[in-house]
Amino acid sequence: EEEEEQEQQQEEEEQLYQQLLLQAAREMGSKTPVHEHLPSRLITPQPGLCIKTVSSQGTKVFVNICQSPQIPPPPPLTEAGLVKLLQSDDPSSYRVPMSLGEPHAEIDNSGQGCTAYDVVINDEFFKKTQKDTLFLQFLIAVLFEGLENKYSLDLSREWRVLKNRKCLGSIGQQSVRTSSRPCIQEIDDTETETSQSKGFSQV
Numbered sequence: 429e430e431e432e433e434q435e436q437q438q439e440e441e442e443q444l445y446q447q448l449l450l451q452a453a454r455e456m457g458s459k460t461p462v463h464e465h466l467p468s469r470l471i472t473p474q475p476g477l478c479i480k481t482v483s484s485q486g487t488k489v490f491v492n493i494c495q496s497p498q499i500p501p502p503p504p505l506t507e508a509g510l511v512k513l514l515q516s517d518d519p520s521s522y523r524v525p526m527s528l529g530e531p532h533a534e535i536d537n538s539g540q541g542c543t544a545y546d547v548v549i550n551d552e553f554f555k556k557t558q559k560d561t562l563f564l565q566f567l568i569a570v571l572f573e574g575l576e577n578k579y580s581l582d583l584s585r586e587w588r589v590l591k592n593r594k595c596l597g598s599i600g601q602q603s604v605r606t607s608s609r610p611c612i613q614e615i616d617d618t619e620t621e622t623s624q625s626k627g628f629s630q631v
Contacts, residue, residue, distance in 0.1 A: 469498065471496045471498040471499070471548070472496065473494035473495060473496040473546070473548040473599055474494060474495050474496065474551070474599075475492065475494055475495075475594035475595035475599055476492075476493045476494055476495045476549075476554050476594060476595075477493050477558075477589055477590070477594055478490055478491070478492055478493070478589070478590040478593050478594060478595050478596055479491040479493065479568060479587050479588070479589060479590075480587060480588055480589075480590055481572075481583050481584050481585075481586065481587040481588075482583075482584045482586075483543075483581060483582060483583060483584070484582035484583075484584075487542065487543065488536060488540070488542040488543070489542065489543050489544075489545070489581075489583060490534065490536075490542060490543070490544040490545070490590075490596040491544070491545050491547055491568075491571065491572075491575070492544060492545065492546045492547065492594075492595040492596060492597070492599065493547050493549065493554065493567075493571070494546055494547065494548045494549070494595070494599055495548065495549060495550070495551040495554040496548050496549075496550070496551060497550065497551050497552075499525050499526065499527060499548050499549055499550045499551075500525045500550060501525070501550035501552050501553045502522065502523060502524045502525065502550070502553055503522065503523075505522065507560055507562055507563070510562060510563065510566060511562070514566075524549065524553070524567065524570055525549070525550065526547055526548060526549045526570075526571060526574065527546075527547065527548040528545065528547055528571070528574050528575055528578055529545055529546035529547065529548075530545075531543045531544070531545055531579065532544055532545075532546075532597060534596050534597040536596070542596075544596045544597050545575055546595075546599055547571050547574075547575075549567070553567075568587065569585075572585070572587075
């Protein structure tokens, strides 16, 4: 009976964290983009992991979470600090710098067409999300909100990480304009190795 009570309590805590994650992500993603003329720099993101979900239209959507030391890391935060942040009145005060790429058409393993997005975060923060499930869930909640707000998407929160694939499609060099001050920074990509035009937001 004690084990059942513990399991039930754990499930209730997980449901609470999921609700807090969604609420925090919505507040972070609702910030108004700030446009500035900033110098650009070329970054070469490395593949990290690939997330699979679906849109409200039922189409497959893949999110390539990439990593680069050129993307600034968010402020240091422990798991206990993250839980406290999610329960606070202003979770959007914690900012995760990330670059949200334009959609690109790809073919999945079954030969069907799908859409993929490249999201670049700091490499050290990426490692942290691989060690702590709560940080990974927090990251995915925030980047889903960011993609939805930028591209008018409606993504399912039922997602899964692809085990044998770090990315879908090719990831080229990206020339981005960045700033550490705005919460969300619209970034126009002027050059890519694959000559594909992309735009970025820093959240």
